[in-house]
Amino acid sequence: MIELSNVSKTYFSNNKGSGAKTVHALKNATLTVPKGTIHGVIGLSGAGKSTLIRCVNLLERPTSGSVTVDGQEMTQLSNAALNRARHRIGMIFQHFNLLTTRTVFDNVALPLELMGQKRHTVRDRVIPLLEMVGLADKANQYPAQLSGGQKQRVAIARALASKPQVLLCDEATSALDPQTTSSILELLRDINHQLGITILLITHEMEVVKSICHRVSLISDGELVEDSEVGDFFTAPRTQLGRDFLNDFLQLTPPKELIERLLDAPGENTHPVVRLTFSGDAVSTPLISRLARECGVDVSILQAKVESIQERTLGLMIAELLGSPTQTQQAMHYLESHQLQVEVLGYVQRND
Numbered sequence: 001m002i003e004l005s006n007v008s009k010t011y012f013s014n015n016k017g018s019g020a021k022t023v024h025a026l027k028n029a030t031l032t033v034p035k036g037t038i039h040g041v042i043g044l045s046g047a048g049k050s051t052l053i054r055c056v057n058l059l060e061r062p063t064s065g066s067v068t069v070d071g072q073e074m075t076q077l078s079n080a081a082l083n084r085a086r087h088r089i090g091m092i093f094q095h096f097n098l099l100t101t102r103t104v105f106d107n108v109a110l111p112l113e114l115m116g117q118k119r120h121t122v123r124d125r126v127i128p129l130l131e132m133v134g135l136a137d138k139a140n141q142y143p144a145q146l147s148g149g150q151k152q153r154v155a156i157a158r159a160l161a162s163k164p165q166v167l168l169c170d171e172a173t174s175a176l177d178p179q180t181t182s183s184i185l186e187l188l189r190d191i192n193h194q195l196g197i198t199i200l201l202i203t204h205e206m207e208v209v210k211s212i213c214h215r216v217s218l219i220s221d222g223e224l225v226e227d228s229e230v231g232d233f234f235t236a237p238r239t240q241l242g243r244d245f246l247n248d249f250l251q252l253t254p255p256k257e258l259i260e261r262l263l264d265a266p267g268e269n270t271h272p273v274v275r276l277t278f279s280g281d282a283v284s285t286p287l288i289s290r291l292a293r294e295c296g297v298d299v300s301i302l303q304a305k306v307e308s309i310q311e312r313t314l315g316l317m318i319a320e321l322l323g324s325p326t327q328t329q330q331a332m333h334y335l336e337s338h339q340l341q342v343e344v345l346g347y348v349q350r351n352d
């Protein structure tokens, strides 16, 4: 279990030319990751993701707040105790951080050697780990001879060598192609499932969150602004940033020629263009035909998509509502009363 309580991190830098600079990279971050779960933290570049994850194993020391991992308050530990605690926390990185002059076997063996373990104990631990990540036949090769996905597998085996309870993943798939990404995510899911290891990962990719996380937090400008079950985050994000991430992921934006015609405010002969998001029962309810019947509004569908996210179904649609202003208002209320999210993107003029 990982618990961050009111963790803040401020960087003070003194750049030549621009003078002293203070960056509040993390502001009162509070987060609980229960044992055995996979928690994702998603955010834009510079939002504070790396700072947050590095505060967990104290690669960055928080300016204030407390960090507890498996019951140990990390910020209070002596250097020796902190070193021991770090053996219980594995970490993998975007660029793998392997030692190029060591073989695959010796890279995985390194943490065990640093713990002073005997050669045969090291061997008994490293071989099964290489088998688990599917690289037993590469034990004597060097990192330069491996693909990106294979390098990350070595890094995962190395991170697991000291039998950690927690695995931290710092953009672990960001340097990999989509196919390799899914095989690494599958491996992480298996590790979580088989070994019960708690995983905290940071990413800027919704696909990663969708594929393996149980819960997700959204970080913006150093603050954790959302914390939800993954299904809830994908069906009803609570912030505009969450909705922006979702829309980018689903790539459901109005066609370019429509965007050019969109007006900010209603006028004569204009009709609202809306983005509808619906989940649960609303997906299987024939709401569009009821809209025509009950509100007298016709619906011109411009784009539509249905996604499956962890056993939840999410429907999205961009549509133009055709009717008088009173009828279209009624239609939007009708949709909202049936648990659809309605976002007015703008208005288009029609003269027919």
Ligand SMILES: Nc1ncnc2c1ncn2[C@@H]1O[C@H](COP(=O)(O)OP(=O)(O)OP(=O)(O)O)[C@@H](O)[C@H]1O
Pocket: 011, 012, 013, 023, 024, 025, 043, 044, 045, 046, 047, 048, 049, 050, 051, 052, 204
């Ligand atoms: N060592 C440092 N000294 C000064 N400022 C730093 C330092 N490390 C990070 N920052 C600043 O802190 C803020 C958060 O950085 P951080 O690397 O945590 O964000 P991030 O979300 O991981 O970004 P990215 O996805 O681009 O890696 C940024 O404004 C960054 O410039």
